[in-house]
Amino acid sequence: MLNERSRxxxxxxxxxxxxxxxxxxxxxxxxxYSFGCSPATIRxxxxxxxxxxxxxxxxxxxxxxxxxxxxxxxxxSLRNIEEAKSQDEVFEEIxxxxxxxxxxxxxxxxxxxxxxxxxxxxxxxxxxxVMPPKPENTTFNRIDFIRxxxxxxxxxxxxxEGVIKNNILSVDAMLSQEDLNRIADYLNSEYSGRTIExxxxxxxxxxxxxxxxxxxxxxxxxxxxxxxxxxxxEDIFVSGLxxxxxxxxxxNISRIREISRAIKDKHMILKLLEQISDAEGVQxxxxxxxPVDELKNLSVVASTCKEKDRPMGVIAVIGPTRMDYSKAIYxxxxxxxxxxxxxx
Amino acid sequence: MLNERSRxxxxxxxxxxxxxxxxxxxxxxxxxYSFGCSPATIRxxxxxxxxxxxxxxxxxxxxxxxxxxxxxxxxxSLRNIEEAKSQDEVFEEIxxxxxxxxxxxxxxxxxxxxxxxxxxxxxxxxxxxVMPPKPENTTFNRIDFIRxxxxxxxxxxxxxEGVIKNNILSVDAMLSQEDLNRIADYLNSEYSGRTIExxxxxxxxxxxxxxxxxxxxxxxxxxxxxxxxxxxxEDIFVSGLxxxxxxxxxxNISRIREISRAIKDKHMILKLLEQISDAEGVQxxxxxxxPVDELKNLSVVASTCKEKDRPMGVIAVIGPTRMDYSKAIYxxxxxxxxxxxxxx
DNA sequence: ATTAGCACTCTAACTTCGAGAGTGCTAAAA
DNA sequence: TTTTAGCACTCTCGAAGTTAGAGTGCTAAT
Numbered sequence: 001m002l003n004e005r006s007r008x009x010x011x012x013x014x015x016x017x018x019x020x021x022x023x024x025x026x027x028x029x030x031x032x033y034s035f036g037c038s039p040a041t042i043r044x045x046x047x048x049x050x051x052x053x054x055x056x057x058x059x060x061x062x063x064x065x066x067x068x069x070x071x072x073x074x075x076x077s078l079r080n081i082e083e084a085k086s087q088d089e090v091f092e093e094i095x096x097x098x099x100x101x102x103x104x105x106x107x108x109x110x111x112x113x114x115x116x117x118x119x120x121x122x123x124x125x126x127x128x129x130v131m132p133p134k135p136e137n138t139t140f141n142r143i144d145f146i147r148x149x150x151x152x153x154x155x156x157x158x159x160x161e162g163v164i165k166n167n168i169l170s171v172d173a174m175l176s177q178e179d180l181n182r183i184a185d186y187l188n189s190e191y192s193g194r195t196i197e198x199x200x201x202x203x204x205x206x207x208x209x210x211x212x213x214x215x216x217x218x219x220x221x222x223x224x225x226x227x228x229x230x231x232x233x234e235d236i237f238v239s240g241l242x243x244x245x246x247x248x249x250x251x252n253i254s255r256i257r258e259i260s261r262a263i264k265d266k267h268m269i270l271k272l273l274e275q276i277s278d279a280e281g282v283q284x285x286x287x288x289x290x291p292v293d294e295l296k297n298l299s300v301v302a303s304t305c306k307e308k309d310r311p312m313g314v315i316a317v318i319g320p321t322r323m324d325y326s327k328a329i330y331x332x333x334x335x336x337x338x339x340x341x342x343x344x
Numbered sequence: 345m346l347n348e349r350s351r352x353x354x355x356x357x358x359x360x361x362x363x364x365x366x367x368x369x370x371x372x373x374x375x376x377y378s379f380g381c382s383p384a385t386i387r388x389x390x391x392x393x394x395x396x397x398x399x400x401x402x403x404x405x406x407x408x409x410x411x412x413x414x415x416x417x418x419x420x421s422l423r424n425i426e427e428a429k430s431q432d433e434v435f436e437e438i439x440x441x442x443x444x445x446x447x448x449x450x451x452x453x454x455x456x457x458x459x460x461x462x463x464x465x466x467x468x469x470x471x472x473x474v475m476p477p478k479p480e481n482t483t484f485n486r487i488d489f490i491r492x493x494x495x496x497x498x499x500x501x502x503x504x505e506g507v508i509k510n511n512i513l514s515v516d517a518m519l520s521q522e523d524l525n526r527i528a529d530y531l532n533s534e535y536s537g538r539t540i541e542x543x544x545x546x547x548x549x550x551x552x553x554x555x556x557x558x559x560x561x562x563x564x565x566x567x568x569x570x571x572x573x574x575x576x577x578e579d580i581f582v583s584g585l586x587x588x589x590x591x592x593x594x595x596n597i598s599r600i601r602e603i604s605r606a607i608k609d610k611h612m613i614l615k616l617l618e619q620i621s622d623a624e625g626v627q628x629x630x631x632x633x634x635p636v637d638e639l640k641n642l643s644v645v646a647s648t649c650k651e652k653d654r655p656m657g658v659i660a661v662i663g664p665t666r667m668d669y670s671k672a673i674y675x676x677x678x679x680x681x682x683x684x685x686x687x688x
Numbered sequence: 689a690t691t692a693g694c695a696c697t698c699t700a701a702c703t704t705c706g707a708g709a710g711t712g713c714t715a716a717a718a
Numbered sequence: 719t720t721t722t723a724g725c726a727c728t729c730t731c732g733a734a735g736t737t738a739g740a741g742t743g744c745t746a747a748t
Contacts, residue, residue: 025710038722043711061710061729107496108512141492148485148502152451156500156510158492166500166508168452241585242608245601253597257589264586369741384691387742405698405741 002052007077008035009045010054014066014074018324021248023063068287068321071299075284075325091327094123095334106342109133109162114237116315116335121240123331125247126319127263130237131273133312135229136197138163142188143228145180153180155228159196161312161343169227175220183221196229236266236273249320262294263318273314276302282333287321297321301328303336307343315339346396351421352379353389354398358410358418362668365592367407412631412665415643419628419669435675438467443682450686453477453506458581460659460679465584467675469591470663471607474581475617477656479573480541482507486532489524489568497524499572503540505656505687513571519564527565540573580610580617593664606638607662617658620646626677631665641665645672647680651687659683 002010012033013024026042029035035042046064049055054070057063066074098119105111113130120128139160146154151173157165191199203222241263250256263269272292276283285291285300295318302316315336317328346354356377357368370386373379379386390408393399398414401407410418442463449455457474464472483504490498495517501509535543547566585607594600607613616636620627629635629644639662646660659680661672 023710027710039710040712040722040724041720044721047712057711059729060712061708061727063710107493107514142490144488144490144500146486146488146500146502154500154502154508156488156490156498156508158490158498162512164498164500164510164512166510168506168508170451242601242604245597245604251597253589253595253600256597256600257586260586260589367741371741382691383741384693384743385689388690391743401742403698404743405696405739407741 002073005035006045006049008033009042010049010066010070010073011077013046013049013055013064014070017066018322021322023058023065025063028063066322068289071286071321071325072289075286075329078326078329091123091331094119095338098335099338102338102342107162110164110235112339112342113313113315116339117237117239120315120317120331120335121243124317124319124324124328125240125243126317126323126328127238127240127244127259129263129269129273129316129318131270131277131314131316132163132235132237133161134197134274134277135200136195137310137312138196140191140194140196140199142192143184143225145184145224147175147177147180153224155224157196157228160193161307165229167228169224171224179220183217183224186217186221187225199225200229236270238263238266238269244319247320249322258294259298259318262292262298268292268294269318272300273302273316276300276316277304277311277314279304282329282336284325284329299323299325301325301332303332305336305339305343307340312340312343346417349379350389350393352377353386354393354410354414354417355421357390357393357399357408358414361410362666365666367402367409369407372407410666412633415630415665415669416633419630419673422670422673435467435671438463439678439682442679446682446686451506454508454579456683456686457657457659460683461581461583464659464661464675464679465587468661468663468668468672469584469587470661470667470672471582471584471588471603473607473613473617473660473662475614475621475658475660476507476579476581477505478541478618478621479544480539481654481656482540484535484538484540484543486536487528487569487572489528491519491521491524497568499568501540501572504537505651509573511572513568515568523564527561527568530561530565531569543569544573580614582607582610582613588663591664593666602638603642603662606636606642612636612638613662616644617646617660620644620660621648621655621658623648626673626680628669628673643667643669645669645676647676649680649683649687651684656684656687 009029012029016024016028016032026039026046029042030037030039046055049070050057050064053067054073055064056067058065098115101115102112105115109132113132117128117130120130141158141160143158144156146156148154151170153169153171153175155167155169159165191202194202203225206218206222241260244250244259245256250259272290272295275291282301282303285302287297287299290296290298290300298318299321300316300318301323302314304314305312315332317332319328353373356373360368360372360376370383370390373386374381374383390399393414394401394408397411398417399408400411402409442459445459446456449459453476457476461472461474464474485502485504487502488500490500492498495514497513497515497519499511499513535546538546547569550562550566585604588594588603589600594603616634616639619635626645626647629646631641631643634640634642634644642662643665644660644662645667646658648658649656659676661676663672
């Protein structure tokens with residue numbers, strides 16, 4: 001649909017604009033990228049590209065700026081020609097550091113994810129976001145109940161992935177530590193290896209099935225388990241808001257408010273990442289492509305971490321649509337793979 | 345040092361400026377606050393107040409604005425005349441809501457503190473900050489070690505205050521669950537009721553004392569305990585950055601950067617709150633009074649939560665020096681007392 | 689001690705103006 | 719048919735100038 005030269009011009013404009021956020025003029029293109037033709041020719045091409053919706057002008061006598069569609073074309077091309085590998089040595093260095101860091105914290109998944117956000121935002125100067133695995137994808141390892149005051153017990157839930165969830169529950173004051181142990185033993189022997197979500201459903205079913213031969217133990221187990229996992233704290237890690245403010249894209253106040261608002265209630269981001277979490281490979285959402293209104297003029301680059309085929313959380317970068325996609329994609333891909341690797 | 349009328353004028357200026365951030369002129373003062381005199385007289389008084397350092401002019405032909413010293417005088421007077429009780433019904437409502445919320449979450453101190461920050465920032469539109477109790481003030485209740493993979497155990501530390509700390513440790517693969525139980529039993533029987541910090545020191549001492557008759561059990565206990573508490577995650581809760589951006593004080597970008605920077609690495613705030621944590625009652629630090637450079641033109645209103653006489657964390661509000669001190673003080677005081685009460 | 693009056697100062701907002709950048713179009717050249 | 723040179727045109731941005739308004743400080747009168 002686009003001939004060779006037009007594509008090159010589009011690429012030139014996008015790259016130049018990503019490089020520094022100033023509208024790109026025809027003269028500039030001919031000078032910087034040696035096409036064998038004059039500015040006038042480039043002007044014609046750019047006019048065509050604008051007509052096709054890849055470029056736009058901030059005002060009539062300014063250079064061109066990519067539209068979301070322009071970025072989309074750029075990103076798609078990038079991925080076709082597998083050119084997304086940035087050769088940036090600084091990045092390589094940080095990547096090595098991250099891999100080394102993983103060595104020490106691999107058995108605590110939460111810390112690992114926290115470090116991942118930090119590394120992402122640090123490297124990219126965009127906002128790093130990580131969403132830990134959903135309950136339906138974490139495997140129950142064992143649960144323990146520790147009584148520490150009459151009527152109060154601490155529930156500790158371990159998953160195979162190294163997640164610890166804890167919650168303090170109010171219970172029948174009569175329950176002794178032995179009772180608690182028996183309940184925990186029951187749950188541990190019966191349900192080990194299943195996902196947290198599965199277990200919940202199974203327990204609910206067993207309620208209706210065994211209604212007749214009701215067992216006090218099971219009844220208690222169900223209650224306690226439900227309370228224990230109810231603490232579904234929206235744990236999602238975000239970092240880098242401060243650094244993102246130093247980007248020229250956020251030099252006016254309303255844009256800062258916008259992005260702060262977007263990450264304020266993590267709820268929204270959660271919704272977005274959940275949609276992504278089933279997809280394969282690195283996902284890129286550019287500006288208006290974004291399903292969440294609050295992110296309509298920001299871009300998201302995300303990837304799912306996997307253990308074998310099970311999605312184990314999503315990592316992402318959020319930044320302006322004028323994003324260094326090549327770098328961002330490479331970064332997100334790399335870190336997602338680093339994390340996936342530790343699961344094996 | 346200041347006569348009656350001067351004080352009133354100063355009050356008028358401060359209150360008017362807090363109310364809306366525009367320099368206050370002499371004519372405005374006579375109109376709004378019925379002093380029995382003309383603008384010219386007020387002008388003279390204001391000139392005096394400026395000379396004394398309570399007021400300043402943004403530029404020569406503008407009204408006056410309070411200096412840090414002016415705010416200080418205002419705050420001190422407020423507290424003398426015990427007028428800090430805001431009668432704001434909205435606030436009363438939220439306060440009731442917070443008290444009710446506390447009922448349900450009182451046994452989980454972390455959630456309680458999280459809710460406290462949320463409530464603080466929501467009510468004040470400033471930034472809410474809460475620092476949980478320091479290790480030297482939390483009482484060891486019990487520790488448990490749960491083996492869940494060869495060479496890996498989860499350590500669960502409970503405190504009397506309802507804090508759960510957990511950490512995943514790498515250990516000698518040979519340790520069985522029985523070994524772990526024995527170690528936990530030892531720690532639990534020996535050290536229950538002491539503070540976490542104390543125990544650490546005692547363990548260290550016992551190393552040097554019992555060097556000769558070295559006990560494998562104690563050696564292991566020490567190692568595990570240290571690892572378990574090493575996870576001193578800087579847990580400090582901050583919330584309200586987005587809302588604070590809507591204050592007129594932060595309508596220019598560099599001020600937003602400033603405040604974001606201040607709360608970016610929580611380290612700094614931690615340092616500040618630690619200094620406060622010994623003090624009695626509500627502390628107010630105004631602008632330059634602040635020991636931390638990054639907060640030099642912000643104000644902090646803080647109070648320590650107590651269980652009997654033991655400091656159990658600090659709650660605070662951070663905002664512009666043009667802060668509604670009366671409201672902020674009342675708020676912080678109230679919430680600190682709410683929390684303190686739940687400890688009994 | 690207080691006040692009216694007045695000259696003075698400074699800001700903020702609005703205009704004007706010109707330089708500069710970049711375009712689109714046309715007609716000539718390849 | 720495609721490319722290019724040339725030129726008129728448009729728009730932004732910043733500098734400079736202007737004015738209205740607010741508020742002051744000072745002085746002289748009350």
